Amino acid sequence: MMSLFPITYLVSTIDSGIHFEKMSETYITVNDTNGTLTTTRAPPIVFSRFQIAMMIQLTVVNLLEILKELGQMYQQRGEYFRDFTNVTEWTLYVTSVLFAVPFLTGYPLHWQFEVGAVAVFLGWFNLLVFLQKFDLAGIYVVMFMQILKTLIQVLLVFSFLLVAFSLAFTVLMKNEADQAFSNPIIAMMRVITMLLGEIGYVE
Structure with a gap:
């Protein structure tokens, strides 16, 4: 549940179209001295400190959740795989990490936002399942x-x-x-x- 706000905030504030247009834009410059062409990419979009903090929180929390799931898998053995919520939780944690890490490393990928869409959907779906306890x-x-x-x-x-x-x-x-x-x-x-x-x- 701790990753629900960060993933929701990030997928709603990072514009995928603008981001990848700027990342894929190239500039060709001519060196006058020897006539060579050099190609440089546009600088990546700068994220706010809050966005970076949300990415770090999202990554750390989901990595800890993956460790927790590994512990449950070791304890429950075969019973672990019979619970459908474990599959959705694994998918949520992995997709959340895959969404945040490329931004943090500075190498964004085009499939990130598809993964982010899956993560935000499963995050809210897991919240619904969590409400079952009340x-x-x-x-x-x-x-x-x-x-x-x-x-x-x-x-x-x-x-x-x-x-x-x-x-x-x-x-x-x-x-x-x-x-x-x-x-x-x-x-x-x-x-x-x-x-x-x-x-x-x-x-």
Whole structure:
């Protein structure tokens, strides 16, 4: 829970588009004395002290959580892997570290923000699971988890129909002008939209 605020703050204050545009921008300068070309990269974005502190806290806390999970894994043995929350916690801790460390080392990577999106989602999801321990909210969390489990099972059954309609529409309307069913993936997205009640006629 201690990493929830840092990861939320960081993913909402660091602009991925601006950051990588500046990092990938190159400058070519010509040396007049011998006519050589030199290429230099733009300087990286400078983070505020608070952002750096949040990155350090995020990294340290999650590394400690990983050590805690390793201890639990050693104690519980096979029982550890039967609990689904352990999988989500491992994913949360690893993705949080992978999001923060490249910024701290000065070598940001393009997949950081995808990893950060997973981390912030799982952070808030784990908070929801944590609320299950309290009497006031516990019953609602249990109810939500049961509904989510049932919904996933129903969607797995209906996924066959989803694929069937998507492929059928792709075969019948592949060459339409609006390209709404040009390939099975786009057709599947359109069928999901139609299932939600949006006809989505394209002019």
